Amino acid sequence: MQPSLSPDFSFLQKAEAAGPFNAAECFQCRKCTNGCPASFEMDLFPDQVIRLAILGQKEEVLRSRTIWICASCETCSTRCPNGVRIAELMDYFKEMSIRTGVSPAQPHVASLHQTFLGNVRLTGRVFEGGLLPAWWLKSGQLGSKIRSGGIRNEMKMALKLFRKGRLATTPKTIKGKAEVGAILRSS
Amino acid sequence: MKVTYYPGCSLEGTARDYADSIEGVCESFGIELQEIPDWNCCGSTAAHSINHTASIDLPGRNLKLAGQLNNADLLVPCPLCFNRLKAAAHELQEGNGHGFQTKLPPDLPKIWDLANFFATGEMLQKLSSGLKKPLEGLKLVSYYGCMSSRPPKVTGADDFENPQSLDKIVKALGGQPIDWPYKTDCCGASLMISRTDMGFKMVGKILEMARRVGAQGVVVSCQMCQSNLDMYQERIEAETGKFFGLPIMYFTELIGLACGLPGAPNWLSRHFVDPIPLLRKNRLI
Numbered sequence: 005m006q007p008s009l010s011p012d013f014s015f016l017q018k019a020e021a022a023g024p025f026n027a028a029e030c031f032q033c034r035k036c037t038n039g040c041p042a043s044f045e046m047d048l049f050p051d052q053v054i055r056l057a058i059l060g061q062k063e064e065v066l067r068s069r070t071i072w073i074c075a076s077c078e079t080c081s082t083r084c085p086n087g088v089r090i091a092e093l094m095d096y097f098k099e100m101s102i103r104t105g106v107s108p109a110q111p112h113v114a115s116l117h118q119t120f121l122g123n124v125r126l127t128g129r130v131f132e133g134g135l136l137p138a139w140w141l142k143s144g145q146l147g148s149k150i151r152s153g154g155i156r157n158e159m160k161m162a163l164k165l166f167r168k169g170r171l172a173t174t175p176k177t178i179k180g181k182a183e184v185g186a187i188l189r190s191s
Numbered sequence: 192m193k194v195t196y197y198p199g200c201s202l203e204g205t206a207r208d209y210a211d212s213i214e215g216v217c218e219s220f221g222i223e224l225q226e227i228p229d230w231n232c233c234g235s236t237a238a239h240s241i242n243h244t245a246s247i248d249l250p251g252r253n254l255k256l257a258g259q260l261n262n263a264d265l266l267v268p269c270p271l272c273f274n275r276l277k278a279a280a281h282e283l284q285e286g287n288g289h290g291f292q293t294k295l296p297p298d299l300p301k302i303w304d305l306a307n308f309f310a311t312g313e314m315l316q317k318l319s320s321g322l323k324k325p326l327e328g329l330k331l332v333s334y335y336g337c338m339s340s341r342p343p344k345v346t347g348a349d350d351f352e353n354p355q356s357l358d359k360i361v362k363a364l365g366g367q368p369i370d371w372p373y374k375t376d377c378c379g380a381s382l383m384i385s386r387t388d389m390g391f392k393m394v395g396k397i398l399e400m401a402r403r404v405g406a407q408g409v410v411v412s413c414q415m416c417q418s419n420l421d422m423y424q425e426r427i428e429a430e431t432g433k434f435f436g437l438p439i440m441y442f443t444e445l446i447g448l449a450c451g452l453p454g455a456p457n458w459l460s461r462h463f464v465d466p467i468p469l470l471r472k473n474r475l476i
Contacts (some may be wrong), residue, residue, distance in 0.1 A: 040375045042382075042393070043391060044392070045389055073386070075379055075393075076240065077337040078341035078342045079341065081342045082342050087341075091205045095239055095240050095241075095243065100241060102241050110385070110386070112385045113385040113386065114241070114387070116384060116385040117236070117237035117241050120237035121234070121245070124237075124249075128231040129230075130200040130235070132200070132201065133204070136384070139384075146376035157426070164463065165205055168203065168208070168460075168461040170208060172204040172460060178230070180229050180231060180252070183231075183234075183252060186254070187244075187249055187252065
């Protein structure tokens with residue numbers, strides 16, 4: 005029996021309205037995939053994500069590891085002969101998966117982004133010293149880091165940074181933090 | 192010469208060494224850095240990954256504030272901040288501006304990636320004529336990473352597959368730039384934190400190639416690349432059983448060293464892989 009698939013073109017139409025990402029221009033040359041430095045950890049290759057997006061396979065795309073593994077290095081978008089903004093489309097899918105409550109296939113990657121923005125919202129700038137501990141807590145890694153001893157590596161690095169005068173110990177709050185908070189809330 | 196300056200968050204913390212070297216070098220070349228008043232975080236990878244609107248409005252606020260200073264140039268040392276400021280300017284000027292809070296002032300300063308600013312003909316000439324201790328015999332690969340080049344529609348780079356700014360600077364300082372294929376390969380950026388295993392593989396590949404082409408050190412302009420290649424190098428060596436021993440130095444530190452600025456040895460002493468033995472061997476310190 006032939007496998008069947010019912011395309012849903014509204015998925016891409018909606019994405020293109022938010023973009024445009026020019027995904028429909030893709031002619032599957034795989035230049036994106038061949039140049040991708042992170043493809044070794046992907047479950048779908050970038051060209052497959054584009055193809056599935058064109059066919060409206062929302063679940064497969066949003067539940068993929070690939071959208072979170074993408075490091076946004078922009079090699080694919082730069083080299084695409086048809087001007088498909090592949091890396092930007094990956095970002096669009098990341099945001100969509102968060103907004104529609106799809107649990108990310110790489111939860112630690114997603115929670116690091118969320119922790120980062122929460123950190124910026126508090127003071128207007130990132131306070132590096134607070135970022136990692138907050139993320140360990142948010143992502144539930146603190147316990148396992150302590151049990152596995154992995155925390156020792158982190159502490160060693162932090163201490164070394166501190167000794168070299170490279171670890172800020174207090175956050176810097178800007179005057180416009182409410183403005184920054186409004187940008188992060190309203191969007 | 193007065194310029195507007197956007198240091199970005201990490202230059203207040205883990206990249207304090209980079210910040211100090213930039214301030215020292217600019218002072219010695221008569222470049223007065225005026226920080227954007229009350230600047231905020233550009234949103235970084237986090238915003239453009241999961242909050243597109245904020246990824247434009249956060250840097251947009253900085254561009255708006257930059258309009259309060261009357262300078263023609265805006266210098267940005269962090270390539271990701273540079274990229275996000277350029278992306279915001281691009282989106283707000285070329286796009287329909289729909290859905291964003293930011294209203295940009297009509298005249299924006301020219302947004303510079305710091306390495307490109309120092310690689311103009313005029314600046315290279317100044318570097319050459321300020322030389323006190325040429326970096327003779329120092330074999331260096333330039334590692335540019337992603338964000339000062341890509342995507343070229345946003346960054347405006349025309350040599351995005353084979354950038355030259357750092358190579359030109361090394362050459363002007365009397366060093367020996369080595370051509371190599373991984374100039375713009377990705378270091379993994381924040382994946383080094385959230386997927387350390389991936390970060391190790393991506394950085395390991397870059398360090399291995401630098402070694403293979405005979406580099407004694409790596410010159411960088413990105414503090415994210417610097418920390419990924421430097422802070423984790425020893426752990427990657429332990430995990431892979433390969434030895435790299437490659438100091439990862441900012442181009443501004445090398446300018447300071449070659450131009451005999453008093454702060455330079457101190458800036459260079461704040462990395463994880465210590466560059467001092469190599470510089471001693473080459474009689475530069």
